[in-house]
Amino acid sequence: MTSRICNKAVDESALRGTAAFLAEYASLLSGCGATCIRIEKNARRLADSFGVEFDISIMPTHVYVSVWLDNPAEAVVAFRKTPACGISFNLNAKLSCLSWEVSDNNLGLTAATERFERIRRTKQSGKWETLFLTGLANASFCRLFGGDVIAMLIVFISTLAGYRLKQIMLEDKRDIRLTFLCASFFSAALSAGGHIFNIGSTPEIALGTSVLYLIPGVPYINSVSDLIYRHYLCGFSRFLDAAVLTVCLSTGLCAGMLLLGLKWF
Amino acid sequence: MNHPIIVWCVIVGVLLCALLFRAVERYNSECRHRDHKTRHILEIGKDKDIFYLPGDVDEDDDFEDL
Numbered sequence: 001m002t003s004r005i006c007n008k009a010v011d012e013s014a015l016r017g018t019a020a021f022l023a024e025y026a027s028l029l030s031g032c033g034a035t036c037i038r039i040e041k042n043a044r045r046l047a048d049s050f051g052v053e054f055d056i057s058i059m060p061t062h063v064y065v066s067v068w069l070d071n072p073a074e075a076v077v078a079f080r081k082t083p084a085c086g087i088s089f090n091l092n093a094k095l096s097c098l099s100w101e102v103s104d105n106n107l108g109l110t111a112a113t114e115r116f117e118r119i120r121r122t123k124q125s126g127k128w129e130t131l132f133l134t135g136l137a138n139a140s141f142c143r144l145f146g147g148d149v150i151a152m153l154i155v156f157i158s159t160l161a162g163y164r165l166k167q168i169m170l171e172d173k174r175d176i177r178l179t180f181l182c183a184s185f186f187s188a189a190l191s192a193g194g195h196i197f198n199i200g201s202t203p204e205i206a207l208g209t210s211v212l213y214l215i216p217g218v219p220y221i222n223s224v225s226d227l228i229y230r231h232y233l234c235g236f237s238r239f240l241d242a243a244v245l246t247v248c249l250s251t252g253l254c255a256g257m258l259l260l261g262l263k264w265f
Numbered sequence: 266m267n268h269p270i271i272v273w274c275v276i277v278g279v280l281l282c283a284l285l286f287r288a289v290e291r292y293n294s295e296c297r298h299r300d301h302k303t304r305h306i307l308e309i310g311k312d313k314d315i316f317y318l319p320g321d322v323d324e325d326d327d328f329e330d331l
Binding site for chain 1 (some may be wrong): 269270272273276277281283284287298
């Protein structure tokens with residue numbers, strides 16, 4: 001009788017550890033911009049290799065994980081808040097690799113937790129490199145839309161300035177909507193220089209493409225994926241988040257144009 | 266200068282000031298972390314702090330005894 005109680009206690013303790021790990025894993029994956037279907041598949045793969053039954057509920061800001069052995073009535077539930085770590089494809093890929101590694105090599109919970117902590121400490125890509133590459137990418141967008149070299153240069157400079165402002169405001173923990181509004185306003189105002197000083201032959205393309213780096217593309221794509229796989233709450237939440245940011249950047253763009261007295265169309 | 270040019274210059278000036286202010290603030294905080302004291306970009310000091318030639322006479326030096 002005593003040994004059965006002891007075994008039960010050990011089982012429950014192990015289940016608690018597994019549930020906590022899976023909740024941590026799923027919440028980090030959600031925070032770094034993974035779709036709900038990916039979170040569900042990866043976490044299920046981990047649960048299968050740990051030999052436990054598993055269910056997950058992904059909410060816009062939280063993740064609930066329930067784990068049990070034989071009887072679902074004795075399930076252990078863990079829930080974690082989604083960390084605001086920002087979209088990171090690197091983290092996303094590493095976490096997916098971890099689930100395959102655990103599954104293929106039959107790693108235990110301790111080894112998996114150790115590797116997970118190592119991944120969690122992964123440094124984000126350098127901000128200066130990101131700044132420079134964002135500028136280049138947006139200048140390339142300008143070229144794709146038919147902008148000339150002068151327009152590309154204007155877009156590159158205005159993107160550098162706007163993106164740096166965005167980095168500074170996010171470092172200072174400013175509201176993300178205000179950040180998008182300010183970044184788009186200053187980028188639009190800077191790129192309007194082509195119009196005001198009559199530089200280049202395509203100043204309107206420079207103005208139009210100067211705020212494209214702010215479009216929240218990943219949340220839009222994720223929201224469609226979530227809707228397809230019937231994660232409606234997450235899908236709508238992500239869509240609304242992205243729509244609000246788009247409204248903010250449009251407001252900044254319009255404010256810049258209005259202030260500089262540019263014709264709308 | 267017409268109105269849009271003035272507005273454009275003001276906007277660019279504000280943005281430049283913000284970026285410059287941030288850069289100075291960052292430089293100061295880095296210096297503070299390194300030396301545990303604030304390092305000023307502009308400081309007032311004596312020319313002797315920078316230029317010293319061996320043999321220069323300092324008011325604090327006691328040469329009368331020699």
